[in-house]
Each structure stands twice: as C-alpha cells, then as structure tokens.
Amino acid sequence: MFKHFISELKETLICLEAGQVTLGYPFQPHAPEAGFRGLPVVDPLLCIGCGACASACPARLIDMTDDGDHRTVSFELARCTYCGSCRDVCPAEAVTMSMQFETATASTQDLRISMKLKLVRCVLCGDVVGTQRATDRVVRDLVAATGGTAETIGWLDLCLACKRKEAMATPALAIEVTR
C-alpha cells in the first residue's frame, strides 16, 4: 500500500518535472530542419522531359505522354511518398524537395503539376526523338566536351533507328575490323 503510494508520488513528480512542453504550433511556426523531404517542387524551366523521374518513382505518379508537338509531363502528388527518388535521379536538378508540409486541401487536383514541353520529331520517319530541351542539352554537353560548335553536330533531328540507317549508309563512318 505504502509502496504503491510512493510509486504514484514518483509518477506525479515525473509529470511535474516535465512541466508544460506543448509547442507553440500553430500559433508559432515549427519548421523542419534542413534536409526535410517535403512536397516536391519542379522548376518547369529546368525540366528536360527525359523521364528519369518517371522510371524511378515508386508510386508511379509521374506520367509522360507524347501528343503531336508536345510532351506532357505530369505529377500526381496526392499519392507522393516523399521518398526523394525524383530529386535524386533528375539530371537537370529540376526537382527539389521543399520544406512545405502544410499541404492540406479539399481537392487532390491542387496537387497536380503539368508541364507541356516541345517535342522534336524525326524528319525522316516522324517518330519522337525527344524534347527540344533534351536536344539542346545534348548540344551543350557535346560542344563543351569536343570544343566544337553547335553547327558541327548533325543528326539531332533523327530518331535512333534512322540514325543507324544513315550511319550504315555513310562510307566515311565505316570502321574496318580485322581479325
């Protein structure tokens, strides 16, 4: 009986010592620390429409659809798991995980991102080559790597299949293989 009373006293003391610990939120902000994986933010000016994020996303919420002259890249962030894979794989660093966590909404439409990017189609067969931005990036990287100029880089408007056919039909590109 006495032992029980002592234990209750100790339990009370624990509560009293802790005191009131309630955070000021929501009247004061309680921001997460750096590195927090909040709502993904996509910079539409940086995205090159390559689709790396679409392949990596475990919730498969990133869709790429080609139609006519445009590729639409869309994110259904309602089911985002905030894993950060899209940010990790993006070659253009277009995706950042923001600090935003106050994302409540009545409609999941508010959590959609949709970007329409210009497509380059093959001048020979009409198949999709990729986005204009992806082509621009290739040019930029090749120029930087070879020291050449944009004009010297050919076949940017051919799809892979047509590029192969062209290459096979160009004697100057032949490589002699001796055994």
Added chain:
Amino acid sequence: MLSEEIGQGMSDVSHEPPVTGHSDSRCILSSVHPEDLPRAVREALDTLGARYIVSVGTDRREVAGFFEISHIFGLDCRKAFLVLRSEIDPAEPVIPSITPDIPGAAWAEREIRDMIGVVPIGHPDPRRLVLPDDWPEGVYPLRKDFAFDERPPSVPHSRPPLSVPPQGSSLLPIGPFFPTLEEPVFLNLFVQGEHIIGVDYRGFYNHRGVEKLADAVLTYRQVPFLAERICGICGFVHSASYCQAIEAAAGISIPPRARYLRTILLELERLHSHLLWIGLACHFIGFDTLFMQAWRIREPVMWLTEYLTGNRKTYGMNQIGGVTRDIPSDALDRIPPVLDKIAYETGRVVDAIVGDSSLRLRLQGTGILTPDDARAFCVIGPTARGSGVDIDARRDHPYAAYGELEFEVCVEDGCDNWARAMVRIRELPEAIKIIRQALAGLPDGPIMAEVHEIPSGRVGLAVVEAPRGEVVHYVLTGRGQRPERWRVRAPSYNNLQGVPAMLRDMTIADAPITVGSIDPCFSCTERVAVIDSRAGTMRIYRQSELRAGKG
C-alpha cells in the same frame, strides 16, 4: 562443411545433395520430393535442431514448369538457414501439410493455398486466410498469369470464414473497428461468463498486395520504398531486410560505414517503437498518464530521425548496396544528448512503476505463454524472450554492424504480460548502448557499393531483429530487374498464432492487454492477407502430439 553435414543427415529424404545459396554460404538449399516432406521436416527438427521460420510458394511455371514450395528453417546455433524446396506439378497442385508437426506453420500453408493455389493435404484448418471475403475462389493473385491491377468482381453475400463456437459459449465479437485496436482486425471471443474459452480471428484487413507489386510492376530499386511502408512503425527494418536479402542473393558486400549507419537507425527505430508500445500498453489498461509521458519521452527520437534522414518515419535511406544519404556532419554532437535524456527519463519511469501495484496486478500472472507453447508456435522477439526462450537475430544471425558490437539479449522467465513488458523496457538501455558504440566506432568511407546487374535465379534470405521480433525476407531474383518472388514474414505472423494459448482461461478484461503484449503489428503481418483462426489453432493445440514434449 555445413552443407555436407546436412547432406548426410538428409540423405534418405533428399534426392540431391544440398547446395548453398549461390552467393550466400549460410543459406543451405535442399531439394525434397513432396511425398518425403514430412520426414524431411522431422529430420530437420529432431536431428538438426532447426527452428521453423516460414513457408513460401512461388509460381515458377513460366520459368521452370512447376510450382515451388520452400519451407525455411533457422539453424540458429550454426548461424545458418535451411530451405527445403519441393517442386509441385501444376496438374496436381497439392503438397503434404507440415502443420501437424509444426503448429506455427498453419498460416503460411493457408496463405500458399490462397495466393498460389497449392493445397496443403492434411492441414487441420484449411480456411481462407489472406484474401478478402468477397474474393472469388480459384483466383490466385500470386500466380504469374494474374495481373497485379486486376480487380475481380465481388462475390455477393460473402461471409468471413469464421469457425463454429464451442457448445455452451457466448460470442463476444470485437472489431474490426474497436477503441483499443489501432488496426482493423476481427476477434470473435468465445466466452463463458467472464472467461475466454476460445478465440476466432479474422484479420488481413490490411492486405494491400505488397508482394505482387514487387514481382509484377516495381523494379529492384523501387522495392525498398515499398518495403518501408509495409509498416509505419518498423519500416526501416523491412527496407533493410529486403536490401540485405538482395545483397545476399547477388553477393554484394556493403561498405562498413553503411553497415554502421543502418545499425544506428535500426536501434533508433527500436527506441521509438518500444516507447510507443509502453505508452499504448498503458493506454489499453487505462493508465493514460504513462501513455502521455512515454510519448513525451519518445518525441525527441522522432525529431532526431527527421533531422538525420529527412522524415520522422519512412527514412528512405536504404537502397541495395548501402544507404543513399549520409548523416549530417553535426550528427555526432546532436545524437548523444537525446540518448542521455531518454536514458535518464526511462530510468525514472521504470523506478516509478516497479512499485505500482495496480499496474502489476493487471500485468503479472496474465497472458501466460509457457516456454513449450512459445516453441511450438515458433514465436519470436520479446514475446519469446519473455517466456525464457533465448533467441535474438542480432546475435544469432549477425547483420549490419551487430557482429562487431557488444550488447545483452534481454530474457525474462515470468512468461506473462509483465515479463514481456520488462523485456522491452530492458531493451531500451541496450539500444542506447548499441547506438553509442556505433557512433564511437563509425568508420569513414563510402556509403554505397557499386551494384552491377543482379543475376536471376538466386535465393537470398535475410533476417533483422525488429522491435517485435525477427523479420525475415526471402527473395528469388528474377529477370527484368525485379524479383521473381519476394516473401515477407513479419514477427506478428508467428506471435499472433501464440495468442490463443495466452488467452486461455483469461478474463475478457485481460484480452486487450494480452493481445497488445505481443506488440502486434497487423500491417506487417497482413502485407498479403492476414487471417488468423484462433479456434483452429486451439484445436491443433489439443492434439496429443503437441503435448508430447515438443520444443
């Protein structure tokens, strides 16, 4: 060599000498004809001292022309695993049941029947376990010809597969939504007055089709994020276990720093999980003061993991080959004060409750699980350690950095709810001890190994000691950069099968805390479908072979 030794022991029941897992010498694969299976199982239990873990069914018709059933055992004193594999002819998909010999195998065989369609002959309780009540018969989701997003129409007037209550008992249905149940689960208590004489259980309300997603639509590198969401409390355990299984299958050795980081996060997860349990257990018995205080003490761990990993839960750090992010540079300064505070506060709480007679009255002498029952139902984790069974995957099958760190495995002999509570309470300072050692010995260097293409057809087995017990992930690597089969066995899968024995002769008031004392995580258990038929298990328990000195 271990595999030769086992080969000799199994020679009259196995038609080929056993092989070791392609890249994993601790994993011994033995081929057994289905008709020899009961004898092989007896051989494994009696001669090799094996401990049953789980059974896996795989549809290998496309790749090899048969269904494959694997029964997985732990050879704890040899730090190894034994897998008995049988090939089943698709024209006659049946296999002798091993449940009469191993009561703890009851669920796994029912799950194989539900998901693959191989029927265990001689199973004492072959009811549906995992699939929803309105799921049509004859449609097996884990068969390769079933599309992961196919949704067959609902079967009208379907009823849950409940067993008939014993004569003279009243029914007390609990759930699926109930105040002390965090997850939907249906318990049909058979009572006489205040006393429980039996229980039927219909779970698997959390069946989400996790294993099918992994082998049908996700890739190897996406699965860790899926695994982490099997359970929101011990998610890191599941993602670590999956990565370890693939690493074992593919022969990938992860850098030392990654092993230590995994260890630190695993133990932080144990801290938050045990403190959460202490709070919830007190909440179940009406002691809300301690619920609030335990969660108050726990909160800094959540802030710490948000700072270390970017999120309070679902750390997103595990990937095949190591971890994806390093901890921040000032982590070594930020972590110790949090640990110090938790150690101090927990010490004070334990000191306070030890003399609390009303708490002891509720917890001592209730929910008794004898050591024999604990072994028969193959329970693990604090549930087993509270009944004197000394098993802990961190010591028995070391993984991550545990082989290099010193810690004590906490075992109690009380066999009751109080003993299981004390095991968890004692594990808190041990977890803190492990984290301190890991921080002190944290190696420099890379955090991710180079991972090349993962070859197909390899078996990988990994165990991780979750807060609730041993989690086992079995993987069979496949083509197309995804597993051919991934099987998750959560600790609650086994521990729940031991609950009927604990509830026998208890009063109704003791039921919630007794179920809660195993720290059930229905989400872990139910990643496929969880249905537990307690009455069925009780019938198995009464068979004389169970009483005749098992375990």
Added chain:
Amino acid sequence: MSGGVLNWCFKKSIWVYHVNAGSCNGCDIEVLDVLTPYYDVERFGIRLVHTPRHADALLVAGPVTRQVRERLLRLYDAVPEPKLVIGVGSCAAGGGIWHDSYATCGGVGNVLPVNVYIPGCPPRPEAILYGVAQALGLVPKNVEAQEYAES
C-alpha cells in the same frame, strides 16, 4: 449542407473518430501523436472518441483495402449528420504506392465523400493539425495546381 450552417455547427471543437482503413500505421501513430504533450490537440477541444456515434468527423488513414471497404461504409453511415471526412496521408489522398493494386480501392476519395485531404507519408503532426484546422475553415489552403506550357 450549406457552408454557413456547417461553419456554425463546427464553431466549437469537433470530436474525431480515427479509422485505419488498411493503413501501414504510420499515419495512425502520427494522429495519436497530436494527442500527446508536445502537440496537445485537446487544448482546442478536439478529442478522439471511441465510437462513430459520438463523432463529428472521421479521420481516415489508408488506401481502403478491398476487405475493409464495406466496413468503412457502414462506419460512415453510423456517424450522425453533420459530418466531416478527413483523409490522412498519401494512401488516403491518392491510394499511395499501392493505388492500383488488386487489393485496394485507390484512396478514400473513391469510397467516401472527403472534405479535406492531408497528404504526407506520414504527414507530420503539425501537418495533421493544419489539415484539421483547414477542415474547420480556420486556415487557408497553401497548394494549387501548376500548369506550364513551353512556348
């Protein structure tokens, strides 16, 4: 029910019934966390109740598995009008990582009329507080659909 009447009904604090509709438990423990000392949602008069009959709002977590669907509908019917449904977490908002699995219904919105979604995996306790406050009309929405077309 008209917005004005709803606002009047919920002017005081609401009583919430928490439902796990197939959730992994991550959202559920964060919901419980808002009761605990650091967040203390009870200071706003918001409390968890143990029966839907006493509830003003359902706080639903999980993608709604096929097995739980019918029971969730019965639960919803048991809550007296006026009522709110708040979907907690990415599974509730959009079905999460298993939105297209054979075993789930793809999110609470496919089963019940939802008033507010609180995305997150799991959402922080602060995010849950924000979402409940938004359901009561106390705080504004911070997210909007983004559309961009390259010219």
